[in-house]
Amino acid sequence: MRRLIFLILNLFAFLFLSTPLSAGNIETAEEILAASDAVRNPDRPYSLNTLLIEYRDGREQGRMALTVYSKEMKQSGEYRSLIRFVEPARDKDKLMLINGNILWFYDPSSKRSVRISPQQRLMGQASNGDVVTVNFHNDYAAKLEGEETITDTEKKARACYRLNLQAVDTSITYHRIEYWVDKENFHPVKGKFYSESDRLLKIVYYRGYREQLGKMRPTEVIIIDGVDRKLVTKMLFSDYSYRVIPEEWFQEEYLLHFKGE
Numbered sequence: 001m002r003r004l005i006f007l008i009l010n011l012f013a014f015l016f017l018s019t020p021l022s023a024g025n026i027e028t029a030e031e032i033l034a035a036s037d038a039v040r041n042p043d044r045p046y047s048l049n050t051l052l053i054e055y056r057d058g059r060e061q062g063r064m065a066l067t068v069y070s071k072e073m074k075q076s077g078e079y080r081s082l083i084r085f086v087e088p089a090r091d092k093d094k095l096m097l098i099n100g101n102i103l104w105f106y107d108p109s110s111k112r113s114v115r116i117s118p119q120q121r122l123m124g125q126a127s128n129g130d131v132v133t134v135n136f137h138n139d140y141a142a143k144l145e146g147e148e149t150i151t152d153t154e155k156k157a158r159a160c161y162r163l164n165l166q167a168v169d170t171s172i173t174y175h176r177i178e179y180w181v182d183k184e185n186f187h188p189v190k191g192k193f194y195s196e197s198d199r200l201l202k203i204v205y206y207r208g209y210r211e212q213l214g215k216m217r218p219t220e221v222i223i224i225d226g227v228d229r230k231l232v233t234k235m236l237f238s239d240y241s242y243r244v245i246p247e248e249w250f251q252e253e254y255l256l257h258f259k260g261e
Contacts, residue, residue: 028144029142029143029144029161029163030137030142032142032144032161032163032181032186033136033137033140033142033163033165033179033181034135034137035181035186036136036179036181036186036187036188037135037136037137038186038215039185039186039187039188039215039216039217039218040188040206040217040218041070041072041079041133041135042212042213042215042217042240042242043072044242045069045070045071045072045242045243045244045245046069046070046213046240046241046242046243047067047068047069047070047239047240047241047243047245048067048068048237048238048239048240048241049065049066049067049068049086049237049238049239050065050066050067050068050131050235050236050237051063051064051065051066051235051236051238052064052065052066052122052123052124052126052131052233052234052235052236053124053233053234053236054123054124054125054232054233055124055231055232055233055234056230056231056232057230058230061124062088062123062124063087063088064085064087064088064091064122064123065085065086065087066083066084066085066086066131067083067084067086068081068082068083068084068131068132068133069081069082069083069084069243069245069249070082070132070133070245071245071250072133072135076100076138077135077137077138078100078135078138079098079132079133079134079135080097080098080099080100080250081097081098081132081133082095082096082097082245082249082250082258083095083096083097083098083131083132084258084260093108093260094106094107094108095108095113095255095258096116096128096131096132097113097250097252097255098118098128098132099250099252101118101169101171101172102115103115103116103117103118103128103129103132104116104252104255106255106256106258111256113252113255113256116128118132118171118172118173119173123233124223124231124232124233125202125223125224125225125231125232125233126223126233126235127173128173129173129174130173130221130223130235131235134173136165136177136179139167139168139169139172140165140166140167140168140172140177141165141166141168142163142164142165143163143164143165143166144161144162144163145162145163145164146161146162147159147160147161147162147183148160148162148180150180150189150190152189152190152205152207153205153207153222154207158180158182158189159182159183159184160180160181160182160183160189160190161180161181161183162178162179162180163177163178163179163180163181164176164177164178164179165177165178165179170196174193174194174195174201175194175195175196175198176193176194176198177191177192177193177194178191178192178194179191179192185216187206187209187216187218188206188218189205189206190203190204190205190206191203191204191206192204192226193226199226200226200227201226202223202224202225202226203223203224203226204221204222204223204224205221205222205224206218206220206221207220207221207222208220208236212237212240213240213241213242217237217240218237219236219237219238220234220235220236220237221234221235221237222234222235223235
């Protein structure tokens with residue numbers, strides 16, 4: 001009888017431990033985060049258009065249009081991004097380059113580039129680091145805090161994994177992120193982004209999922225100020241396209257010569 005009980009307990013343990021968290025065999029916080037990154041980021045060099053709209057108390061305060069070119073470094077998994085400013089007219093053809101965690105800003109009127117911070121605000125609640133392509137699983141150590149059902153911006157209940165992400169380097173845009181990922185499809189739903197002093201900087205919602213480059217991806221991000229909820233910035237993504245991106249585009253010295261397409 002004792003041997004039979006032992007065998008039953010071992011069988012139960014095997015079945016429990018080998019049961020995947022989903023049909024995709026996602027089992028760890030790192031795997032959940034990597035699957036969520038794959039939802040946000042295409043797996044080949046690509047471009048997209050980004051429109052930022054700033055609101056105060058529901059009223060539009062301004063907008064900015066960008067074209068983003070991104071390419072993953074296969075060895076490290078980090079992305080390099082070149083951002084070209086399209087609108088407003090005063091900013092047209094300015095450039096921002098991120099290579100690893102180093103950001104450069106280039107102004108064609110002065111013909112010089114300067115180092116900038118990813119934490120610096122670009123427009124409204126959106127920082128420089130918010131408009132570049134990032135793989136969170138490279139920049140953060142992930143811990144699975146549990147499962148939680150939350151309400152998205154469309155008042156729909158979403159069963160999610162709740163992750164706690166801790167930055168692995170001080171140069172990373174946010175020190176800590178609370179991150180909710182849909183259990184069914186690994187779509188990012190919500191994030192709370194914190195400073196090094198653990199002050200809530202912003203609350204982010206991912207929505208407007210549409211098929212882009214072969215996968216359902218968020219085409220809209222809502223960024224809400226962590227203190228004043230009347231301050232909101234909307235980021236809209238469109239015109240995803242795979243493309244060949246020359247290596248020289250990601251060199252700081254080349255910004256002076258960049259002519260676009």
